[in-house]
Amino acid sequence: xxxxxKAYLVDKSGxxxxxxxxxxxxxxxxxxxxxxxLLRPGEICHHTFFVEKGLLRAYTVDEQGKEHIIQFxxxxxxxxxxxxxxxxxxxxYFIEAIEDTTVILIDKELINALSKQSESFRxxxxxxxxxxxxxxxxxxxxxxxxxxxxxxxxxxxxHYDLTLRVxxxxxxxxxxITPESLSRVRxxxxxxxxxx
Numbered sequence: 501x502x503x504x505x506k507a508y509l510v511d512k513s514g515x516x517x518x519x520x521x522x523x524x525x526x527x528x529x530x531x532x533x534x535x536x537x538l539l540r541p542g543e544i545c546h547h548t549f550f551v552e553k554g555l556l557r558a559y560t561v562d563e564q565g566k567e568h569i570i571q572f573x574x575x576x577x578x579x580x581x582x583x584x585x586x587x588x589x590x591x592x593y594f595i596e597a598i599e600d601t602t603v604i605l606i607d608k609e610l611i612n613a614l615s616k617q618s619e620s621f622r623x624x625x626x627x628x629x630x631x632x633x634x635x636x637x638x639x640x641x642x643x644x645x646x647x648x649x650x651x652x653x654x655x656x657x658x659h660y661d662l663t664l665r666v667x668x669x670x671x672x673x674x675x676x677i678t679p680e681s682l683s684r685v686r687x688x689x690x691x692x693x694x695x696x
Contacts, residue, residue: 544584
């Protein structure tokens with residue numbers, strides 16, 4: 501049960517496998533059908549969601565009704581609305597299951613318990629936060645100045661497996677381009693890489 505979560509704990513926490521096994525039995529999980537929402541704007545996000553199985557997306561909707569995808573989270577990834585979860589503010593994001601998904605609910609108490617038990621986990625949690633900030637800074641820079649082709653290649657490098665799991669319009673939304681632009685980019689890349 502919860503094999504991905506147990507593997508994550510063993511790998512990242514530095515806590516021995518038997519303790520991780522016991523800990524994994526204390527956490528709660530929830531199943532969400534494709535198209536179900538884990539969070540909507542205005543709600544308070546009480547958890548970080550560890551994806552045991554399936555795929556999530558976080559997105560906003562602008563004043564014109566256009567969606568802007570902020571993040572995807574496949575298996576063994578974490579997703580949350582940090583401002584809401586850590587500062588008890590109303591959420592800004594929708595978090596939706598784009599496949600049938602099982603999540604493990606991680607709350608502050610679990611993070612604190614793991615941090616008390618393991619220096620390794622404390623270091624990992626700190627590194628995870630800084631890595632998240634680094635990724636967001638890179639993403640902002642790409643959205644402000646990189647070509648559509650560069651953005652797509654960066655996405656493929658980071659999320660290769662998602663190109664087969666996520667509809668093209670969602671990838672385009674994540675990249676900040678139109679589906680038509682993404683289609684052109686893919687055709688150009690196919691031409692460049694085609695060896696007659």
